[in-house]
Amino acid sequence: MTHNTPVSPRPLRHLSEVHRRVLTAAQLRSHGVSAAELSDQCRTGGPWQLLLPQVVLLHPGPPTSEERLHGALLYASRESAPGVPAQPAAGEPHRPVYAEAMITGLAALTLYGFSSTPPLLSLDRVDVLVPRLRRLRSSGYVRVLRTSGLPTPRAVTGLPVAPVPRALADAVAGLTDADAVRRLLTEAVRGGHCEPAAVVRELTQAKLLTRPHVVDAVDSLLAEGRAVAEDRLYRMVTEHGLPDPVWNVDLRLPGGPHLGGLDAYWPDQAVAVELDTRAPRQDEDALWSEYARKREHLERLGITVVYITPRKLRESTEQQAAVVRTALMASGDRDPAAYVVVLPR
Known part of the structure; x- marks a missing residue:
C-alpha cells in the first residue's frame, strides 16, 4: 500500500482532497487499515507519518498549512464525531464536522x-x-x-x-x-x-x-x-444628504451648568447625535445611568438626542441616517427648545 492507494474497504472519494491526506487512526481502521499496517506505513522513511497522536499524514514530507489546521482539529475533536461523513451530498466532497x-x-x-x-x-x-x-x-x-x-x-x-x-x-x-x-x-x-x-x-x-x-x-x-x-x-x-451639523460641541445653559458633549448638533432643529462608545470594563449600569440622565436633561430642554452605536453605524448606516432625518423633520412639530450656548469641544 502507498499513500496514493485508496484505503479499503470503504473509499474516500466523498472527502475533499485535504481530508484524504490527513486522517485519524480510528478513521483508517474503519477503512480496513490494521494497527500493524499503520505502524508499517508510518515507519521512518515510510510513505505516511504521525502528524499528532492518533492523527496520520498520508504522505511524506512536511505538511501544508491546511493539513496542519485539519490535523489540529481532528486531534482536538470529540471522538464521538470522527469527522468522516457517511455519505456525500449531491456528489460534493464532504468536510468533517469537528465536534x-x-x-x-x-x-x-x-x-x-x-x-x-x-x-x-x-x-x-x-x-x-x-x-x-x-x-x-x-x-x-x-x-x-x-x-x-x-x-x-x-x-x-x-x-x-x-x-x-x-x-x-x-x-x-x-x-x-x-x-x-x-x-x-x-x-x-x-x-x-x-x-x-x-x-x-x-x-x-x-x-x-x-x-x-x-x-x-x-x-x-x-x-x-x-x-x-x-x-x-x-x-x-x-x-445621505443630511444638513451640516456643528461637530464635537459642548452645550451649556447661559450662565448655567455644563449640559454635556455631543458628536453632532443641529442648532436650528435642536437635534443632537451622540456616539455610544462605552467601554465594557467600566460599570455599564452606572455609565448607562449617566447617559440616561444626560438625555433626560437635554430632552426636558426640548433637545432631541439620538444615540448611535458604532456597530449600528457600520452595519445599518442608511437606517441610522433615516432616524436622524426623521428627528430633524419632526422638529417643526415640537415646542421651541430652550436657548443653549454651543461651544467647541
Whole structure:
C-alpha cells in the first residue's frame, strides 16, 4: 500500500482532497487499515507519518498549512464525531464536522485575513479552543485552550474558527510585546472585524486587563474605535444628504451648568447625535445611568438626542441616517427648545 492507494474497504472519494491526506487512526481502521499496517506505513522513511497522536499524514514530507489546521482539529475533536461523513451530498466532497473544537489565537486571526499576524506555516503552534471539561492535553504543534462557554464558531475556509474578539483575547494572552498587542487590536477595529466593546469584554473576561501593556493597547483601541466611528458618522451625514451639523460641541445653559458633549448638533432643529462608545470594563449600569440622565436633561430642554452605536453605524448606516432625518423633520412639530450656548469641544 502507498499513500496514493485508496484505503479499503470503504473509499474516500466523498472527502475533499485535504481530508484524504490527513486522517485519524480510528478513521483508517474503519477503512480496513490494521494497527500493524499503520505502524508499517508510518515507519521512518515510510510513505505516511504521525502528524499528532492518533492523527496520520498520508504522505511524506512536511505538511501544508491546511493539513496542519485539519490535523489540529481532528486531534482536538470529540471522538464521538470522527469527522468522516457517511455519505456525500449531491456528489460534493464532504468536510468533517469537528465536534467541540475550533481554531483560535494567532492562527484564527491569520485565517480572518489579519496582516499583522504571521503566515500559518511560520506559526510554531496552532491554538485550539475546547470545552473546559474535555480531557485533552496539548501535543506537538497544537496548544489546547479551554473555556467554560464555547462560543459559536464562524466558518472560515471551511474550518470552525473562534469569533474575532475571542481569538484576539487568546492571542493576546500569549504576547508580551506591547507593540504587537497594539497592532492586533488596532487592526481588528480599523479593518472592521469587530467593535472595540466586544474586544474589551473578552479581554476583561480573560483577566488580561491587569497587564499594563494590554491596558495601554486597549486605550489606543478605544481611541481608534472612536475615531473610526466619528469618521463613519461624518460620512453618513454627507453621503445621505443630511444638513451640516456643528461637530464635537459642548452645550451649556447661559450662565448655567455644563449640559454635556455631543458628536453632532443641529442648532436650528435642536437635534443632537451622540456616539455610544462605552467601554465594557467600566460599570455599564452606572455609565448607562449617566447617559440616561444626560438625555433626560437635554430632552426636558426640548433637545432631541439620538444615540448611535458604532456597530449600528457600520452595519445599518442608511437606517441610522433615516432616524436622524426623521428627528430633524419632526422638529417643526415640537415646542421651541430652550436657548443653549454651543461651544467647541
